[in-house]
Amino acid sequence: MSISPKRLEEIKNIPDSEIDTSDIPELDDHFWENAKMVKPITKKAIYIRLDRQALK
Template identity: 65%
Template sequence: MTISRKRLEELENIPESAIDTSDIPELDANFWPKAKFVTPLTKQAISLRVDSDVLDWFKSQGKGYQSLMNAVLRSYVEHHIKKNHEV
């Protein structure tokens, strides 16, 4: 799903007092001793051959289609890693 520039501008203009944060716990001193720095995963450019209809579908999803393809592949990998650890 892509968010339009107009929608992003609308969200930017919402005053903080109008944002409901009641479901987000406040961070207190107990948070920081357990906090861990997480380095983002690096991406690697590759050349990949996929069926043209598959690529067309992902491209039709709009900007960020390559990230969407990565997310689908990640979900597949995580499912199989979890499945193999349950055996």
């Protein structure tokens, strides 16, 4: 799904008071009892030296 830059700007300018969140349930204690911490998978930077002949 992609959003046009124009639509994204329109969305950014909607005040919080105008956003209808009535269909989003509250997160109660039951939710937090079962919640698990998930760490994001990050990429690790590495460094490698190659001879110029290996790049040809």
